[in-house]
Amino acid sequence: MYKGFTRILALYCADKVQPCVPPILRSNVLGTRKGGHNIGYIFLRGKKYDRGNPSALFVPIPVKPNPDDINVGEEFTGRIKKQDLLKILNKFYQKPEIRELAAENGLDDQLLHQAFLSFRRHCLEHDLPPDLHITISDIIQGAGHVDDLFPYFLRHARLAFPHLDCLDDLKKISDLRTPANWYPEARGMNRKIVFHAGPTNSGKTYHAMERFLSAKSGVYCGPLKLLATEIYHKSNKHGTPCDLITGEERRHASLYATVANTEDLEVATTQDRLLGLDASELTPSTHVACTVEMTSLSNTYEVAIIDEIQMIGDRGRGWAWTRAILGLQAEEIHLCGEPGAIHLIEEICNTTGEILEVRTYKRLTELKIEDSALGTLDNVKPGDCIVCFNKNDIYSVSRAIEQRGQEVAVIYGSLPPGTKLAQANKFNDPNSSCKVMVATDAIGLGINLSIRRIIFYSLIKPVVNEDGDKEMDIISISQTLQIAGRAGRYGSAWETGYVTTFRPEDLATLKTLMSNLPEPVAQAGLHPTAEQMELYAYHLPHASLSSLMDIFVHLCTVDDSLYFMCNTEAFKFLAEMIQHVPLPLRARYVFCCAPINNKLPFVCATFLKMVRQYSRNEPLTKNWLGNAVDWPLPAPKTIMDLVHLESVFDVLELYLWLSYRFPDMFPDVKLVRDMETELDAIIQQGIFQITRLLRNSEQVLRDDPSMAAVSNKRHTRALKSSDDSKGKLSDLLVARGLITPQMLKKLQQELTIEKKPERSRNNRNRRK
Numbered sequence: 001m002y003k004g005f006t007r008i009l010a011l012y013c014a015d016k017v018q019p020c021v022p023p024i025l026r027s028n029v030l031g032t033r034k035g036g037h038n039i040g041y042i043f044l045r046g047k048k049y050d051r052g053n054p055s056a057l058f059v060p061i062p063v064k065p066n067p068d069d070i071n072v073g074e075e076f077t078g079r080i081k082k083q084d085l086l087k088i089l090n091k092f093y094q095k096p097e098i099r100e101l102a103a104e105n106g107l108d109d110q111l112l113h114q115a116f117l118s119f120r121r122h123c124l125e126h127d128l129p130p131d132l133h134i135t136i137s138d139i140i141q142g143a144g145h146v147d148d149l150f151p152y153f154l155r156h157a158r159l160a161f162p163h164l165d166c167l168d169d170l171k172k173i174s175d176l177r178t179p180a181n182w183y184p185e186a187r188g189m190n191r192k193i194v195f196h197a198g199p200t201n202s203g204k205t206y207h208a209m210e211r212f213l214s215a216k217s218g219v220y221c222g223p224l225k226l227l228a229t230e231i232y233h234k235s236n237k238h239g240t241p242c243d244l245i246t247g248e249e250r251r252h253a254s255l256y257a258t259v260a261n262t263e264d265l266e267v268a269t270t271q272d273r274l275l276g277l278d279a280s281e282l283t284p285s286t287h288v289a290c291t292v293e294m295t296s297l298s299n300t301y302e303v304a305i306i307d308e309i310q311m312i313g314d315r316g317r318g319w320a321w322t323r324a325i326l327g328l329q330a331e332e333i334h335l336c337g338e339p340g341a342i343h344l345i346e347e348i349c350n351t352t353g354e355i356l357e358v359r360t361y362k363r364l365t366e367l368k369i370e371d372s373a374l375g376t377l378d379n380v381k382p383g384d385c386i387v388c389f390n391k392n393d394i395y396s397v398s399r400a401i402e403q404r405g406q407e408v409a410v411i412y413g414s415l416p417p418g419t420k421l422a423q424a425n426k427f428n429d430p431n432s433s434c435k436v437m438v439a440t441d442a443i444g445l446g447i448n449l450s451i452r453r454i455i456f457y458s459l460i461k462p463v464v465n466e467d468g469d470k471e472m473d474i475i476s477i478s479q480t481l482q483i484a485g486r487a488g489r490y491g492s493a494w495e496t497g498y499v500t501t502f503r504p505e506d507l508a509t510l511k512t513l514m515s516n517l518p519e520p521v522a523q524a525g526l527h528p529t530a531e532q533m534e535l536y537a538y539h540l541p542h543a544s545l546s547s548l549m550d551i552f553v554h555l556c557t558v559d560d561s562l563y564f565m566c567n568t569e570a571f572k573f574l575a576e577m578i579q580h581v582p583l584p585l586r587a588r589y590v591f592c593c594a595p596i597n598n599k600l601p602f603v604c605a606t607f608l609k610m611v612r613q614y615s616r617n618e619p620l621t622k623n624w625l626g627n628a629v630d631w632p633l634p635a636p637k638t639i640m641d642l643v644h645l646e647s648v649f650d651v652l653e654l655y656l657w658l659s660y661r662f663p664d665m666f667p668d669v670k671l672v673r674d675m676e677t678e679l680d681a682i683i684q685q686g687i688f689q690i691t692r693l694l695r696n697s698e699q700v701l702r703d704d705p706s707m708a709a710v711s712n713k714r715h716t717r718a719l720k721s722s723d724d725s726k727g728k729l730s731d732l733l734v735a736r737g738l739i740t741p742q743m744l745k746k747l748q749q750e751l752t753i754e755k756k757p758e759r760s761r762n763n764r765n766r767r768k
Ligand SMILES: Nc1ncnc2c1ncn2[C@@H]1O[C@H](COP(=O)(O)OP(=O)(O)OP(=O)(O)O)[C@@H](O)[C@H]1O
Pocket: 198, 199, 200, 201, 202, 203, 204, 205, 206, 207, 336, 364, 445, 446, 447, 448, 485, 489, 490, 491
């Protein structure tokens, strides 16, 4: 029985359910902090982040013998027998008083044990320093006490565990109790803060935008590229020149102006890129629409909008909203979002000394829950959007609908932005023959689409829990309301929105979810900055970046009445992957912040290649990238091909993301953007013919029994368990359609070739 079932039961029994969070997305966290921490506020309620024993994170550093210790002690007091030495050392370790003394000096049982093993080995394997030699001789002869060994032991323990000497410094660095004080410029302003609260489709963003459009300068910070792009287009269309900034793109308002006479977003996007203008050469506009992670805290604005403010509680990305609300230098800050975040924002405003004005809104159109489930795809009608939480369902549902003679628009997270927009336009266009959409919750937040009815294909979704583990769970109240809220948008073709489920057995759960208010947001996310990691590395130069992050999370103190530490699993995953590649710390940190889907092996493998190339100080040219992704790529014939093309697109996005952090090393931005435009078009074509791709994939499976076996395995595994972490990785990747057997073979060949020069380089280094 999966955990979600318990929650379904709980939903029937209780008003409130535990919040569950959207999946983690990686984002840039550089340049977040200005000024220092104020560590004097000890009266705040603080909490150590105790996830198990932090001592387990510290690995003893081998202590080198002092070359001057050459039997001097032995000349004074004679040789010490190994057996006698061992006896004394063991007696020392077993004394409760020693345990107490050690604890007073920061060595708990775990550290004491490790330090003792290291000390004993050191004493047995090397000449003893003269003072220790004499002390031990005295103890053997009854002229001393085993307790006298403690200072020598402690001296050794501090060399093996350097953090013992700087624990207080480390704790000060990771004292996160007063994040409001990190932004002195914002604290020096008298900011007006307005919270536009209400259900979906109540005009929150619209009203905030009214101020944005009429202001002399403004910044819009949103959760999705698609949403930032919508604002970019709306603002420019309104006549307020506005730039677009996402992690991978800087688009200047003038690029919009050249195509402003078209209503078609798809054309606008494509043409923007075809123009080939370099936005960086143009003066920035006074207005900017960006993804929240990209919010500039150094610019000043008259009006700032922080949309979907309830995302401040997101376990992975919440830190970006916290940073924006605390650090933005704007005369007016307009927050839009769920009423469940009001209390937390009020509390945060108390810490900044600012007053929060709350404006509440009512839904502009009616949203009705239908009395019956869809039951069968034969009942799909124009204006319907079927929401699925995994790609396999997307494929099978869209194919089944097309088989019934209806055209389908498809949107899911890993599609390129141009393809998403093209699909959205196809669906929104009243003159288009495409009247049905199949989408994931990628359409969930703030997006305006011409949807009449939302149909939940399922109510269960993979989520990342507090420990960073993935599990299947029923969607949260907030997610349900956000997704359902896409139906019947004000000003669209549909004056009333409808919502239902595909399966009759899910309908009651949907009704329960919809009858609740979104869970209150209790805490705002925080994330360590590059500067803090650098300070940690200075104190613990032998620790890997992943360990530094772990140690930070364990030692940090947060005011848990307001804040929590965001999940750092994705960061650590990348840190461990590139640990063996020599890099300066700052560059390593930036690479680890790359927004990569670490479930995609092709993207991870190419990322590692990029890091190696950077480490060798060799620029990553378009040619290099072309080789790495096997450019040019043919149109997809099967779904597996399409999935691979999406991975390649992710690699190109990664290149562009890195190009803004390391412009000298990733010089071919324009050329790579051209590659993206080309690939976006190829993927768009693939999506337009998704049914044909699905048919071909099935044909391939029929023709190649080994593939069919893999496919069968996939279905069996999917039925058996949602935990697919077991079994051979390569089988799993093929089974999930993430990689074709041909790609796997090529990858294996490449890795063998890559390993050879690396091995010979290592040998060379060893010889040196
Ligand atoms: N007063 C208004 N006049 C004209 N159009 C409006 C008005 N208020 C809202 N709209 C339009 O209604 C639609 C929904 O509004 P908006 O996106 O602001 O809702 P929201 O409350 O922000 O929804 P969500 O919670 O989903 O983000 C948008 O297309 C918006 O332009």
